Amino acid sequence: MTNIKITVEYDGTEYCGWQLQENTGATIQNKLEQAVSRLNKTQTRVHGAGRTDSGVHAHGQVANFELKVPIPEENIPLAINSELPPDIVCHKAQKADPDFHARYDARGKKYCYRFSNNRFCSVFDLRFVYNIYQKLEIENMQTGLSTFCGRHNFSSFEASGSEVNTSVRTINSIKLERKENSFFNSKTEFHLIIDGDGFLYNMVRIIVGTLIERGLGKINSSYKEIIESKNRHQAGFTAPAKGLTLLEVYY
Amino acid sequence: MTNIKITVEYDGTEYCGWQLQENTGATIQNKLEQAVSRLNKTQTRVHGAGRTDSGVHAHGQVANFELKVPIPEENIPLAINSELPPDIVCHKAQKADPDFHARYDARGKKYCYRFSNNRFCSVFDLRFVYNIYQKLEIENMQTGLSTFCGRHNFSSFEASGSEVNTSVRTINSIKLERKENSFFNSKTEFHLIIDGDGFLYNMVRIIVGTLIERGLGKINSSYKEIIESKNRHQAGFTAPAKGLTLLEVYY
Numbered sequence: 001m002t003n004i005k006i007t008v009e010y011d012g013t014e015y016c017g018w019q020l021q022e023n024t025g026a027t028i029q030n031k032l033e034q035a036v037s038r039l040n041k042t043q044t045r046v047h048g049a050g051r052t053d054s055g056v057h058a059h060g061q062v063a064n065f066e067l068k069v070p071i072p073e074e075n076i077p078l079a080i081n082s083e084l085p086p087d088i089v090c091h092k093a094q095k096a097d098p099d100f101h102a103r104y105d106a107r108g109k110k111y112c113y114r115f116s117n118n119r120f121c122s123v124f125d126l127r128f129v130y131n132i133y134q135k136l137e138i139e140n141m142q143t144g145l146s147t148f149c150g151r152h153n154f155s156s157f158e159a160s161g162s163e164v165n166t167s168v169r170t171i172n173s174i175k176l177e178r179k180e181n182s183f184f185n186s187k188t189e190f191h192l193i194i195d196g197d198g199f200l201y202n203m204v205r206i207i208v209g210t211l212i213e214r215g216l217g218k219i220n221s222s223y224k225e226i227i228e229s230k231n232r233h234q235a236g237f238t239a240p241a242k243g244l245t246l247l248e249v250y251y
Numbered sequence: 252m253t254n255i256k257i258t259v260e261y262d263g264t265e266y267c268g269w270q271l272q273e274n275t276g277a278t279i280q281n282k283l284e285q286a287v288s289r290l291n292k293t294q295t296r297v298h299g300a301g302r303t304d305s306g307v308h309a310h311g312q313v314a315n316f317e318l319k320v321p322i323p324e325e326n327i328p329l330a331i332n333s334e335l336p337p338d339i340v341c342h343k344a345q346k347a348d349p350d351f352h353a354r355y356d357a358r359g360k361k362y363c364y365r366f367s368n369n370r371f372c373s374v375f376d377l378r379f380v381y382n383i384y385q386k387l388e389i390e391n392m393q394t395g396l397s398t399f400c401g402r403h404n405f406s407s408f409e410a411s412g413s414e415v416n417t418s419v420r421t422i423n424s425i426k427l428e429r430k431e432n433s434f435f436n437s438k439t440e441f442h443l444i445i446d447g448d449g450f451l452y453n454m455v456r457i458i459v460g461t462l463i464e465r466g467l468g469k470i471n472s473s474y475k476e477i478i479e480s481k482n483r484h485q486a487g488f489t490a491p492a493k494g495l496t497l498l499e500v501y502y
Contacts, residue, residue: 011374057374077371091371120328120342123262123308124379 001066003100004076007092008032008061013127013242014087017054018061028052028088032063035083040068049102049249050109053202055241057128060110060248064102108172108250110195113208113243122187129189130243136215138190141176143214147223148174148207154200155230157210159238162201167230169203171196176211193247202238210236252317254351255327258343259283259312264378264493265338268305269312279303279339283314286334291319300353300500301360304453306492308379310363311499315353359423359501360450364443364459364494373438380440381494387466389441392427394465398474399425399458405451406481408461410489413452418481420454422447427462444498453489461487 008028016025020033032046049062071079076093084090114129116122117138121131148171155167172195179189192208210226213219213236219226226234259279267276271284283297300313322330327344335341365380367373368389372382399422406418423446430440443459461477464470464487470477477485 009371009374011377059375081371086372086377087374089371089374120260120332120340121337123260123338123340124310126262126337128375 001068003064003096003098004067005062005064005094005096005100005102006076006080006090008058008063009089009091010058010061011087011127012052012055012057015054017056018048018050018052028058028061029063031084031088032065032080032090035080036065036067038083039071039079040066042068044068047102049106050246052244052246053241056244056246057242058246059112061246062102062106062249062251064096064100102249105251106249108195108197109199109246110193110248110250111199111204112245112247113192113194113204113239114189114245115192115208115212115239115243116187116189118187125189127242128245130240132212132216134216136212137217138176138178138215140217141211141215144223145174145176145211147227148194152227153230154203154227156226156232156235157203157206158200158232159202159206160232164200167200169196169198169200174207204244205239205241206232206235206237208239208243212236212239252319254315254347254349255318256313256315256345256347256351256353257327257331257341259309259314260340260342261309261312262338262378263303263306263308266305268307269299269301269303279309279312280314282335282339283316283331283341286331287316287318289334290322290330291317293319295319298353300357301497303495303497304492307495307497308493309497311361312497313353313357313500313502315347315351353500356502357500359446359448360497361444361446361499361501362450362455363496363498364445364455364490365440365496366443366459366463366490366494367438367440369438376440378493379496381491383463383467385467387463388468389427389429389466391468392462392466395474396425396427396462398478399445403478404481405454405478407477407483407486408454408457409451409483410453410457411483415451418451420447420449420451425458455495456490456492457483457486457488459490459494463487463490 010028016027018028020029037044044065046063046065077090080090116129116131117136151170153167154169158167174194177191267278269279271280288295295316297314297316328341331341367380367382368387402421404419409418425445428442
C-alpha cells in the first residue's frame, strides 16, 4: 500500500464543488473516488487539500489516496484519467510519505480570480471569467491593495454562518494584473492573484467583490478601514464562483 | 425597413453548425432567427456569411437581416443578445446598403485553428483547443507552409461528396504561430491562421490534419506534392471541429 499525492485540474462548472455530498449532484471528490476505487478494485477515500465550492475551478488542487495495486508512478495519471470525465484531469502523481495528508499538511494556497470589463461577455470566457459590464476604475481597485498582506482578522471577508475557531489569516501576497488574451489580441482580462496560509469561507470571492465595488465607486472606504471594521457589511458582494481557480497548494 | 449587418461570436460546441436544419438539434442561424424575429414581431430570415460546421466556433461571423422596428443602431446588439443564449453573442451591428448580403458579398475569410501538444489536455481548453498527445515536430509542419499561398486547385483538401463548381481557391496568407497561454504561463498552444478568398468543405480542417500528420512523421510528401496530386488520399485526416474558429469575414 502506497500513499499517492496527485495534482488535479478541473472545470468546476458542472459540479457541486469538491466535497462528497449526499442527495446532490456529482462532486469532484466523488468522481475521483470512483476512478481510484476502480483502479484499486475496492472503495478508496481521496483526501483533497481544499474544498472548492460549486462552480470553482482548479489548476493545482492536491489530493492523496492509498494505492493498493502495483502501477508505476509515471503511469498513475493516465490510469486515473482513463476513469475520469474529460473535465477532471490528474496531471501529476508521486509517492508520498505514509503519513502525508493533502489537507492537514497544506501550508498555504494560491488562487486566481479572472474578470473582464467589456460591453459583452465573450463566449470563449463564459465558464472561467466573470465579466463586469459597467466601467471599472482599475486604479481605485489597486489603491491600498497591499493592506491585505500580513496577519489580520478577516471577518469582514467571511461568509456569514461559517463556523471556524478564528478569522485570523495571513496573506503573503496579493496583486491585480492586466493580461492580454493570447487568442484575440483585442481582449484584456484581469487576474487577482492571492496567496495565503489559509482562506475563510468565500474569502477570495468577497475580496474580489469588494475590489469591484470600489472600481464601480460603490464603496469608498479604504481596504484598511474595511478590514479593521471586522464587519461583513462593510465589504462588497460575493463575486461569482466561475471566475475563481485554485492555482496551487503549498506544503 | 433597414438592412442590418451584424458581427456574431459563438461557442459552437452545443450546436449543429450554422445552417438551419430540419429534424436535428439547434443551429446558430436558428437561434439568431428566433431572436431577430422576436424583435421584429414577425418571422425574419438571417443570412450568414459562412456555414460553419457542427462544433466550429466563430469570433467574427457576419450576418444580415431586415430590421422592421425602430431600434437605434447602437442598441441593436443588446436587444438581440437579450433574446439569445449566452454562448451566442452579437457584438456589433451597423446599417448596411439595402442590397448588402453577408454571403454573396463576402470577399474572403480568416480562420484560426488552435491545437496543443501536451501529455494531458487542459480542462480550460476542452472546448476550443485540439490536443495532440504524441510529440509533434513543429519545424516539419512549418517547412514549405507558404506553398499553400496563391491560387491553386485544392481538391486534395476537399471533403469527398462536396458539390462545388471548382476546387480552385486563393490563399492570401497562412502561418503557424506559437502562443503562450496568458492564464497559466507554463502552457503553450499553436495557432494556424489562414486567410483566403474562400474555402472548400472541410478545407481548413484537412490542411490542419495534414500539418499534424507531417508533425508526427506519418506524411513525408511536401505540401507542394500533396497540392499537385489533387488527390484527397495524399492529404491528412480531418482535424476535429472544436479547434476551428472563424475569425473574420472580409467585404
